[in-house]
Amino acid sequence: MKLTLKIWRQKNAEDKGQLVDYKLDNISEDMSFLDMLDVLNEGLIMKGEEPVAFDHDCREGICGMCSLYINGEAHGPDRGVTTCQLHMRMFKDGDTIYIESFRSKAFPVIKDLVVDRSSFDRIQHVGCFISVNTSGNTQDANNIPINKQDADDAFDAATCIGCGACVATCKNSSAMLFVAAKVSQFALLPQGKIEAADRVMNMVNQMDEEGFGNCTNTGACEVECPKGISLENIARMNREYLKASI
Ligand code: SF4
Ligand code: FES
Numbered sequence: 025m026k027l028t029l030k031i032w033r034q035k036n037a038e039d040k041g042q043l044v045d046y047k048l049d050n051i052s053e054d055m056s057f058l059d060m061l062d063v064l065n066e067g068l069i070m071k072g073e074e075p076v077a078f079d080h081d082c083r084e085g086i087c088g089m090c091s092l093y094i095n096g097e098a099h100g101p102d103r104g105v106t107t108c109q110l111h112m113r114m115f116k117d118g119d120t121i122y123i124e125s126f127r128s129k130a131f132p133v134i135k136d137l138v139v140d141r142s143s144f145d146r147i148q149h150v151g152c153f154i155s156v157n158t159s160g161n162t163q164d165a166n167n168i169p170i171n172k173q174d175a176d177d178a179f180d181a182a183t184c185i186g187c188g189a190c191v192a193t194c195k196n197s198s199a200m201l202f203v204a205a206k207v208s209q210f211a212l213l214p215q216g217k218i219e220a221a222d223r224v225m226n227m228v229n230q231m232d233e234e235g236f237g238n239c240t241n242t243g244a245c246e247v248e249c250p251k252g253i254s255l256e257n258i259a260r261m262n263r264e265y266l267k268a269s270i
Contacts, residue, residue: 025051025117029064031076032124034133041133043122053113057100058083058090060112061123077136083108085250088185091192092137093124098189098248106187106250126192130199130235143234144186144202150230151223152206154215165215174212181208183251190245190253196237201245203231204257211264221268228265 027048034041048067051060058080065075081089090107094100100110115121123137131139156162184205191199207224210216216223239258246255 025053025112025115025119027051027060027115027118028120030120030122031137033076033136034125036135037132043124051112053111053115055112056083056108057092057094057110057112058108077134077138079138080108085109086185088187091126091139091141091188093122093126093192095122098126098192099187099250104250104252106185109250126188128188128191128197128236130197131188131191139188141186141188143236144188144199146234147199147203147227147230148186148206151219151227152210153219154210155218168214170213177256178209178212181205181212181253181257184209184249184253185251187250189248189250191236193244193248194237194239195242195244196240197235198239198245199231199234199236200239200258200261201249201253201255203227204261205253207261207264208257211260220264224261224264224268228261 029046029048030043031046032041033044046064048060048064051063055063058078061076061078068075079089079091081087083090085106085108088106090099092099092107094107094110099105099107101114102110125133125137125139128139130143131141134140182205184202186202188202190201191197207227210223211220241255243255246253
């Protein structure tokens with residue numbers, strides 16, 4: 025495949041940044057999107073030019089590090105996949121592909137396509153934990169009866185990988201789907217009940233402090249989420265928040 029790439033280049037957080045054109049040839053449709061960027065970077069390094077900075081780690085849809093806005097969509101045109109799982113067969117020979125960083129005030133650009141998502145870490149630090157009885161009389165978790173539906177819903181919520189696509193795709197840069205998934209994961213299980221009220225209050229407050237916007241029920245986050253996190257989690261978080269407030 026022959027491709028024209030229009031890639032967001034930005035030296036650092038202060039730099040204004042701009043889209044830069046690159047031509048690529050001989051790209052296999054079996055390559056992943058990140059493989060294609062590797063090929064581009066190898067060529068740039070060979071020419072003595074600065075490679076394009078982009079985030080990645082596991083390259084199998086687990087870590088949530090890859091975070092590209094591709095042709096106006098978080099994680100690109102495929103559904104239920106992260107950028108690292110996106111294949112070049114989703115594009116056609118001769119295509120022009122726009123590649124930008126995730127954009128949100130709470131995700132400042134570090135360099136090129138790499139953004140700082142430590143705001144997500146700070147939200148998790150204030151609530152994503154449980155108290156455990158370490159007196160020696162700890163009950164075996166497998167002995168605690170849990171409703172099957174609650175267990176399934178908690179598991180679904182726990183599949184959120186913290187990629188930030190929900191924020192990047194939301195017109196308000198809202199982090200509600202991410203925070204709701206984290207709150208739900210604990211709220212549905214007996215082990216999560218102890219800190220339930222503090223957890224939801226602290227996490228929502230931290231989300232607001234980090235500068236994320238409000239949810240206006242557009243639902244774009246659910247559509248673009250690579251893990252299919254449901255909007256039902258936001259409804260659950262709102263109920264938890266209301267309960268905690270009164
Ligand atoms: S809710 Fe979905 S889109 Fe948002 S951080 Fe989690 S996995 Fe990514
Ligand atoms: S690199 Fe880990 S999810 Fe894409």
